[in-house]
Amino acid sequence: MALSNFILTVAGVSAVILLLRSDVKQSASIFRRNVRHIRQWLEEESSAASKAAEKVKPKELERSIPEKDVPKEKHKD
Template sequence: MGLTNFILTVAGVGAVVILLRGDVKQSAAVFRRNVKHIRNWLEEESSAASKAAEKAKPKELDSKIPEKGVPKEKD
C-alpha cells in the first residue's frame, strides 16, 4: 500500500511538472509577444508626439499689449 501511494505520488507530481513546464514556456512566449507589441505602440506614440510638436507653431507674444514703461501714442 505504501509503495503504491509513493508511485502514484511520483506519477502525479511528474505529470504536474510536465504540464507546468509547458505552460510556463507558453506563458513566456505570450509575454514576450505582448512586450513587443507594447514597445511598438510606445515607439509609434513617441514618433507621433514628436511630429505633432514639430508642426505646432511657437506662440508669439501679442504685440497689441503695450509695455508698462512705454507710453501709448495718441492720435
C-alpha cells in the first residue's frame, strides 16, 4: 500500500512538473514576443516624433511669465 502511494505521488509530482515546465516555456515565449512588439512600437513612435520635430520651425523663446515690478521692502526705522 505504501509503495503504491509513493508511486502515485511520484507520478503526480512528475506530471505537475512537466505541465509547469511547458507552461513556463510558453509564458516566456509570449513575454519575449510582447517585448519585441513593444520595442517596435516605441521605435516607430520615436521615429515619427523625430520626423514631426524636423517639420516644426523653431520659434523664438517667449517668456511665459512677464516681468512684474517687484515691490520694494519697507524698512522700519
